[in-house]
Amino acid sequence: MSMKSKSTSELKASIHRVEEICKSNKLGLTEIRKQVFEIIVKNNKPIKAYEILDTISNINNKPSHPPTVYRAIDFLIENGFVHKLNSINSFVGCFHPKAHKECYFLICKKCNIYQECCDDSLKDRISKTAIHNNFVISNTTLEIEGHCLDCSQK
Amino acid sequence: MSMKSKSTSELKASIHRVEEICKSNKLGLTEIRKQVFEIIVKNNKPIKAYEILDTISNINNKPSHPPTVYRAIDFLIENGFVHKLNSINSFVGCFHPKAHKECYFLICKKCNIYQECCDDSLKDRISKTAIHNNFVISNTTLEIEGHCLDCSQK
DNA sequence: CATTGCAATGTTATAACATAACATATATTA
DNA sequence: TAATATATGTTATGTTATAACATTGCAATG
Numbered sequence: 449m450s451m452k453s454k455s456t457s458e459l460k461a462s463i464h465r466v467e468e469i470c471k472s473n474k475l476g477l478t479e480i481r482k483q484v485f486e487i488i489v490k491n492n493k494p495i496k497a498y499e500i501l502d503t504i505s506n507i508n509n510k511p512s513h514p515p516t517v518y519r520a521i522d523f524l525i526e527n528g529f530v531h532k533l534n535s536i537n538s539f540v541g542c543f544h545p546k547a548h549k550e551c552y553f554l555i556c557k558k559c560n561i562y563q564e565c566c567d568d569s570l571k572d573r574i575s576k577t578a579i580h581n582n583f584v585i586s587n588t589t590l591e592i593e594g595h596c597l598d599c600s601q602k
Numbered sequence: 603m604s605m606k607s608k609s610t611s612e613l614k615a616s617i618h619r620v621e622e623i624c625k626s627n628k629l630g631l632t633e634i635r636k637q638v639f640e641i642i643v644k645n646n647k648p649i650k651a652y653e654i655l656d657t658i659s660n661i662n663n664k665p666s667h668p669p670t671v672y673r674a675i676d677f678l679i680e681n682g683f684v685h686k687l688n689s690i691n692s693f694v695g696c697f698h699p700k701a702h703k704e705c706y707f708l709i710c711k712k713c714n715i716y717q718e719c720c721d722d723s724l725k726d727r728i729s730k731t732a733i734h735n736n737f738v739i740s741n742t743t744l745e746i747e748g749h750c751l752d753c754s755q756k
Numbered sequence: 757c758a759t760t761g762c763a764a765t766g767t768t769a770t771a772a773c774a775t776a777a778c779a780t781a782t783a784t785t786a
Numbered sequence: 787t788a789a790t791a792t793a794t795g796t797t798a799t800g801t802t803a804t805a806a807c808a809t810t811g812c813a814a815t816g
Contacts, residue, residue, distance in 0.1 A: 476783090478793070497773070513796065518774065523793095534688035535743045537773065554737045565731055573727040574746065577719055582751035583708045589689045591743040592728065597736035632764070651802070667767065672803065677764095691802065759816085766809070773802070780795070786788090 453492040453561065454543075462489050462543055466529050475527060483507065484520035485541065488530055493560040494538030497521065533562070535591045552590040558599035565592075607646040607715060608697075616643050616697055620683050629681060637661065638674035639695065642684055647714040648692030651675065687716070689745045706744040712753035719746075 454462075466485060470477035487503050488495055501517045521539060524530035531540050531551050540562055542551060552570060554563040570590075578585045608616075620639060624631035641657050642649055655671045675693060678684035685694050685705050694716055696705060706724060708717040724744075732739045 476792075480794075513794095514774065515776090515796085516794070519794080534745075535741075552731075554732065554735055556737075557740065563735060563737075565735060567727075567731045567734075570727050570731050573721075573724050574744075577706075577721045577724050578708065578746060578748070580721075581708055581717060581719060583710075583717075583746065583748055584754045585746055585748040586711065587689075587747040589743060589745040589747075590728075591688075592732060592737065592739055593741040593743075594732070594737055594739040600738050630763075634765075667765095668803070669767085669805090670765070673765080757816105759814105761812100761814080763812090764810085767807090769805085771802100771804070773800105775800070776798085778796090778798105781793080783792075784790080786790090 454489070458543070459489055462541060469527070469529075473527075480504075480516060481520045481523050484517060485524055485529055488524070488539055489541030494533050494536055494540050494555065494562055496538050500539070533591055534589055535593060550588045552588075552592070554592045554594070554596070556596040556599055557593055558595055558602075561596065563596070608643070612697070613643055616695060623681070623683075627681075634658075634670060635674045635677050638671060639678055639683055642678070642693055643695030648687050648690055648694050648709070648716055650692050654693070687745055688743050689747060704742045706742075706746070708746045708748070708750070710750040710753055711747055712749055712756075715750065717750070 463482075463486060467477060467482075469475070483504055484500055487500050491499075497514070497517055500521075501512055501514060504517065505512045521530060521532075525532060525539075529542055531542055531553070532538070533540060533553060533555065536555065540553070543564060544551070544566060550571070552565045552567065554565055556562070574588060574590070575585065617636075617640060621631060621636075623629070637658055638654055641654050645653075651668070651671055654675075655666055655668060658671065659666045675684060675686075679686060679693075683696055685696055685707070686692070687694060687707060687709060690709065694707070697718060698705070698720060704725070706719045706721065708719055710716065728742060728744070729739065
């Protein structure tokens, strides 16, 4: 599995998927929320809240404010369209929305490109670990930082 | 495995272990670094940088500044004595220093007590996932949030 | 035993990340 | 259409973290 960036068609599909899910679940995909989602998925690398803020201010040709962006992000995370990478305070689009709330990531420190790795056996292992500790999981953060194939060959 | 807090003797042992490791590795365990480590391990729950700052200011009866605390934390993390929980911007002492750089955590959202879970099969699974993706790991963050046995029974 | 170099700390300021609180607007529905 | 809920605008501020440069203390070297 390479860490190359998403194709235009993948991006379109991803945006369309979110629209469909919102429609069928009566979730208010407002203009701002849609803009923020598009900015995130099109970025191809993890993006920071204030970068989104700048981008959206430019697009709309008027300044936006942090709460606007953070609220949109909250909505998108809430519904599984976006994930937060806590180790780098950044956000990424999810290419498997509704398939899972939890998602695991490989993040290349050099090129910054990331890869979702929704590995079932990993998922199993984590849930077994939790069970073994009598622990009820509500949220899992798994972020693996390092170097992708391309960058480690350079 | 319960999530009860550490005993006094465990704390002492943990501090002593760090002292020994620093001595034998010629690491400068200065007064400030030692104070910060003790504050973190004695806290028993994840502690925030600015809480450490307040505590240390009180202990020494004079104000300390953020860089002082963050530098000490950096040193402690660098050497595996302390871990950062990125999902809650907090720090915890490591009870297995030098045994590993990576450490996985169960964090109870209710009582805030945490548990290191250095499960080998989990470790294996993660490294297999990385290999499968041709990825060279430099750092792993695995934080499992939820409820511990005690708290989920209440 | 100066002096030079280095590691650690002190200090000031500010950058980066995030939310509280309240006002306003827009959509929904009784 | 009034009442309610949902979303957004706006101002201010809270929280987390680091840059940059000055100072100190101590160990190695000439």
